[in-house]
């Protein structure tokens with residue numbers, strides 16, 4: 001008997017994707033070759049390596065420092081500042097064009113920003129270069145005791161509003177988990193015009209080398225246990241927002257993809273599992289999702305997407321604090 005045909009096609013940010021596995025912004029997507037390898041392995045879309053706000057600032061700073069004239073005419077400084085930006089942006093726009101020429105799946109550039117500076121202009125240029133959508137990775141540092149949470153949250157909404165005013169392509173916002181009311185923040189960003197929320201960014205983690213008294217980088221790659229924060233947030237908010245939800249962090253195999261779809265993710269984004277297992281691991285994960293769907297008699301993702309979100313429990317308790325009360329742990333097991 002022939003197996004039922006299974007479709008992994010989906011929509012994300014209004015775009016058609018052949019599969020729900022999107023390659024997240026990382027070094028694997030910083031060239032047309034990398035982007036092509038991801039698409040050939042079955043990626044539904046590709047988020048390009050981010051352009052960083054600091055990257056632009058650093059380029060401008062170097063040009064300023066290299067000048068022999070100690071008395072900058074303000075207009076000259078303005079010109080150099082604009083030139084530095086054009087340089088960094090120009091290289092990035094070339095990457096977008098090359099990536100678009102290399103693949104037929106959506107190409108989503110990314111900008112990593114910390115302030116509401118002129119991202120609207122960059123967004124227009126990205127759109128003109130052929131981008132299918134834009135991902136804003138916003139991280140407002142929370143270490144300033146004079147900034148209130150309301151100040152910090154307003155920055156996210158200002159950047160989003162500025163970019164949205166300038167472009168007609170969809171805009172996704174990649175955010176961290178650490179808000180005092182993550183659910184309300186997600187709702188505000190949804191209402192503020194985000195077409196998608198990417199949950200959650202995995203921040204650089206500092207560590208200390210106690211022999212050399214140096215600050216060193218923590219682990220660059222995630223482990224599967226890190227998926228829980230995203231799983232819970234997607235389960236709690238899916239079906240309650242207009243925007244799409246892209247689940248990311250700690251998704252390393254087909255089972256993890258299925259879990260995120262079950263709680264209501266529109267797509268997943270992966271990076272670490274491709275560094276650990278190489279890009280063809282996308283094909284393996286998709287095969288695992290397909291095999292599970294066949295075993296469960298599902299033919300398309302919408303047959304089961306969101307089936308296990310919070311609303312699936314009449315009292316809504318499955319993803320909440322009460323689970324700790326039920327849990328008993330025998331220390332001898334460890």
Ligand SMILES: Cc1cc2nc3c(=O)[nH]c(=O)nc-3n(C[C@H](O)[C@H](O)[C@H](O)COP(=O)(O)O)c2cc1C
Nearest residue numbers: 024025026027049050137202222249250270271272
């Ligand atoms: C080497 C490396 C480089 C990354 N660079 C970026 C980046 O430029 N912009 C960004 O938004 N995320 C970046 N990320 C974060 C990933 O897109 C992703 O959000 C994070 O790694 C969690 O997903 P994962 O568990 O599948 O790795 C990077 C991740 C890695 C491992």
